[in-house]
Amino acid sequence: MLQACSGEKNTENSSNNDIIDTLSTVETGTIITEIIPESDPIYIMDTLEQRLIDSGLVNIEAIIPGILTDVRYSDTNNFMKTDVYGHLNRVYLQPSVAEDLKKCQAKLKEIDSSLTLLVYDGVRPRSVQQFMWDILDMPIGEKVKFVSNPKNGSLHNYGAAVDLTIAYTNGVVLDMGAGYDDIRKIAYPRHEAAYLDSGMLSQQQIDNRGLLRDVMRSGGFWGIQTEWWHFNRYSRDKAKGLFNIVE
Ligand SMILES: [Zn+2]
Numbered sequence: 001m002l003q004a005c006s007g008e009k010n011t012e013n014s015s016n017n018d019i020i021d022t023l024s025t026v027e028t029g030t031i032i033t034e035i036i037p038e039s040d041p042i043y044i045m046d047t048l049e050q051r052l053i054d055s056g057l058v059n060i061e062a063i064i065p066g067i068l069t070d071v072r073y074s075d076t077n078n079f080m081k082t083d084v085y086g087h088l089n090r091v092y093l094q095p096s097v098a099e100d101l102k103k104c105q106a107k108l109k110e111i112d113s114s115l116t117l118l119v120y121d122g123v124r125p126r127s128v129q130q131f132m133w134d135i136l137d138m139p140i141g142e143k144v145k146f147v148s149n150p151k152n153g154s155l156h157n158y159g160a161a162v163d164l165t166i167a168y169t170n171g172v173v174l175d176m177g178a179g180y181d182d183i184r185k186i187a188y189p190r191h192e193a194a195y196l197d198s199g200m201l202s203q204q205q206i207d208n209r210g211l212l213r214d215v216m217r218s219g220g221f222w223g224i225q226t227e228w229w230h231f232n233r234y235s236r237d238k239a240k241g242l243f244n245i246v247e
Helices: 014-021 047-054 095-111 126-135 189-198 203-217 236-242
Strands: 031-035 043-046 115-121 161-168 230-232
Touching: 043 047, 095 115, 095 161, 095 203, 161 203, 189 203
Parallel strands: none
Antiparallel strands: 031 043, 115 161, 161 230
């Protein structure tokens, strides 16, 4: 999987912004449930989230102590400048993948209890990925740098991949030398040594990425060469045999 996630905060691409300006929100489903826990602000569950639950996926915050989330695709703070998740503001994964992620969180806490995993994205329904694919107005060769082709299905579609970083428990993230969804080569793990040599990445930034890789490895996850934040728990073949794509 060459590009599992998406792209950088794409301020330079005006053609995208033109398209996206016409699409301020995405219809992800009819609101069917409104839950108002006593101590929480209003949380609205829509049919998209209900579909994840019906597919057997789990809300990671319900099972992983202390884990933080920042669902960028449920906000306009992403490379499309568009909220593609609507009311969905939680991260869902396959139960076994969430259990393995719990091991990674425990490992990180063992190393430094002031740190926590902070998750940007887990399962990404294929319909949402298709929407992201459709609104990017560019040749396919460029498009795949931002979003993987929904036709192929991605490990995010199965709920078997996760995008995340490390933060302090107050939510301040460690410096990884490039932001989430940054498509510049400085975000590529495979170019870290060259960027260290040129002085564009510091040893501390590379060590922070290394810490993330180490704790993820402890739960059976592995990274990819082009995104420091993306980790798979299964190969695509294995995921295909175990799970269904969440449409
Ligand atoms: Zn990803």
